[in-house]
Amino acid sequence: MNVYNDIDCIKGVGPKIKIVLNKCGIFSVLDLLLYFPRDYENVPYIKNINDADKGKKIIVNCRFLKNEGSFRSKNGKIISKLIFTDGFNIFRGIWFNMPYINKSFIIDNQYILMGKLNKIKGEITLEVPQIIKDENIQLGKLIPIYSLRENLQSSYFIRMLSGILSQINIEENLPDWVIEKYSFYSLDKAIRCIHNPKNFIELNEAKKRLKFQELFTYSLKVLILRDYINKGKKGVTFKISPELNELKNKLPYSLTKAQSKVIREILIDEKKPLAMNRLVQGDVGSGKTIIALIAMFNVIKNGYQAVLLAPTEILSKQHYIEAEKLLSQFNINIELLTGSITEKNKIRIKNDLKEGKIHMIIGTHALLEDNVEFENLGMVVTDEQHRFGVMQRSKIFNKGNNIDVLVMTATPIPRTLGLYLYGDLDVSSIDELPPGRQKVDTYYTDKKNSEKVYGFAIKELEKKRQIYVVCPLVEENEKLDLSSVNSLMEELKKKHFENFVVEMIYGKMPAKDKEDIMTRFNKGKIDVLISTTVIEVGVNVPNASMIIIENAERFGLSQLHQLRGRVGRGENKSYCFLIADIKSKRVKQRMDILKNSNDGFYIAEEDFKIRGSGEIFGFRQHGEDNLILSNLIEDSHILKEANKEAKILIKSNAKRDIFIKEHILNKLELTSKYICFN
Incomplete structure (x- = not known):
């Protein structure tokens, strides 16, 4: 046996328990050892139950006296009552919807129970007591609490862990000098x-x-x-093209000081004989795309090809349109390669890339395919880099010979953590927004007041503005009670938007349909766009002045900030309304952060504190991170x-x-x- 063995190698783990453990993310012995408690209880051991305070959880050694049976209450619950004594007092154990519980006890046998103590009119009860069978738990110690599923008993889980720990020897894997320096446990x-x-x-x-x-x-x-x-990664030394100034002069706007600073940092990298590996981070709307296009322009003017990799087809198309508009006048051949391109066009584009006829290619994951080859690739830019794992970034290196790599993100890294989070990258920050960007007024409310929100939306639509409505799920999920795109659209059309053009867009929609809807929305032919988070990244519609986010408590702060960034891109005053279940103090705290701040760096830092890096940057989904206990902000x-x-x-x-x-x-x-x- 070793730690990579399947969990069913443990004695007593049959098919049913294996399924439940798998649902907890436990597939191997190693997973079990690393399944740490979510919390601990300091539960006192009480000899005389009358000495304990009511409402507190206690541990008591007692003898089983009698089964009083089970009955169904008015609200349908099955209540089971059993009688025990601690040697001083008689008390009842009460269980809900566990009619089989009496089979766990034998009359006159001793048991250790842990439960919540209640005293009502002289009657002593212990609510839903847990039987502590594990002899390894010393009474009065901290009791670990695990996040377990489907009636998997904590006592059973602890026994299983204790059994494994009794069989293994865990050897040290930190250097001796580190353990000695910090006086660490082994x-x-x-x-x-x-x-x-x-x-x-x-x-x-x-x-x-x-x-x-x-x-x-x-x-x-x-x-x-x-x-x-x-x-040994000697990159290409790119000269600074004399046409760069001409390109900057033809821009329809002036670059900010922050943009100019970042462009200088990139051009210095391009001049070096080492391959560039740089991250550009900037808040929503800070102007990262133009920086990428300028960097790619210089590489192309040195006789090399450049790639811009985006996470969605919508964003790829948007980048393509912007690049065409700006760079085609400089005799740069630009193409778009996504999953929805026809097979005939894919073959043509791949051949032209291989022969060097295409200077710049913009696309999605389709560009990572092995059969996409280049004549002379010099640079790759990835947009929203947290959507691509470290291993995918490494794959890009193989597309050329020591190419320059530039990655961009609108999910800013907290200022104190850039060096540690992306130690494999040099980091540039765009810390100011272009002039004229509107501050988006943000409000939150609960479902009861949503009528007022949609009433305000109608007033915006009557001014010939456009709005987004965002919800988290595509398919109905009764358990989570969330609105899906389909049902929400039908409801809103019927109740509020019967006089307006309403369309929906979601992740699994065919790419051609998505493109058609976004084109019509861009042209103002759609008034209300109901969407999942497919519009989260980069979508730019200046006439959109309002975004309503349903079930906002289900989104992370950084994601909400990204969504909010879809509005406020034109000259009109813009609004973000968060409709959330605000009964929870934590949810209210999170909504307040969004309401009171438009600073993406501050919001990212708060998001790190609440959720950790895994969910924000997608590490856990990509298997890029093993942070189980640590929080990169709190443990900085x-x-x-x-x-x-x-x-x-x-x-x-x-x-x-x-x-x-x-x-x-x-x-x-x-x-x-x-x-x-x-």
Whole structure:
């Protein structure tokens, strides 16, 4: 047996339990060991139940006396009552919708129960008590709480973990000098203590070690990738084209100081004999696209080809139109390659690329296909880079010979974290908006007041403006009670927009239909566009003055800020209305952040605090990140130290350190191969 074995290698894990564990994301023994508690309870052990305060959770040693049976209440719940004694008092255990619970007890046997204590009119009850069977749980210690599904009992889960931990020896995988310097627990002790801590001091020490482990491994990964990119990677030295000034003079607007600064940084990179690997981050509407086009223009004028990779067909088409309008007058041949292009055109475009007849190609993931070849590729730009994983970025390198790579994002990285998050990239920031950009007034309300919101929308439409309505799901999901695009469109047409042209757009819609709808919306032939987050990135319609976001609590802050950026692009006053379930204090706090700030950097930082990097930058979906415990904002002090020690390890030639580096590179996981069974 090893940690990569399937979870059903554990004794007692049959097909049914395996399915439930899989739903929790546990597929292997390693997954089980890394399935850390979401919280802990400091539950007191009470000898005399009368000494405990009502409303508190307690642990009590008791004897089972009698089963009082089950009955159905007026609201349909099945209530089961069993009688126990702690040696001093008689009390009832009460369970809801668990008619089988009496089978768990034998009269006169002793049991340890944990539940919420209630005292009403002299009657003592313990609500939904859990039977603690695990002899490894010492009474009075912290009780781990796991996020479990479908009646998987916490006591069973803890027993299963204890059984595995009793069979394994977890070898150390941090350098000795790091453990000594920070007085860390061993990896073995940290894993055991996080699952079964004696007290909060022990728990905090275990978390400190494991958070460092995660961030140290993450830093190593980024540093190794950067080293791989730069090692011997002599790039092309591009001269500064004399036509650059002519291009800038023909722009229909003046560049901001921030844009000019970033362009200078890119051109300096292009002049160097090393391959460029730079990230440009800028808030919504800060003007990243023109920077990319200028950078690509210079590469093309040096006799090379350039690629602009976008995450959606809509955005690709928009970039293509902008590039054609600006660059075609300079004898630059530009083409668009997306999944919806006809096969005949794809073949022609691929042949022309290979022969060097196309200077600039703009498209989606279709450009990453192996059969897309270039005669002389010099530069690749990826827009909204968090949609493309590190491995996809690496794939782009193979399309040319040490090409320059520029990646852009409108999801700003918190100012303190750029170096650590994208250590494989140099970072440029566009920290000002072009003059004339409208501040978008933001408001939030609950569903009860949505009538007023849509009433305001009608007034905007009567001024010949256009609006977006966004909802999270395409198909009805009764569990989440969210509005789908289909049902929302029918409802809004009937109740509010019967006199206006309403269309819908969603991710799975055929590309040709999406393109047709966006073209009509751009031309003002559609008044109301009901959409999923397909409009989140880059879509530019200056006449759109209002966006309404349904179920706004389901979106992250950065995503809401991106969506808000679809309006305020013209001369008209613009508005964003967030319709959300604001009963929760946390939801209200998040909505307040959006209402009170238009600063994408600040919003991104708050989003990091709430959700972590995984959801914002797509790491977890792409398998790019292993951060289970860490939060890159709250634990930035640990990240700083971990990054510093990772740099020392990279330079170290000690035998043990070389071993660690090799294994980290092969297995970028928290524990990797270092968990060994006796």
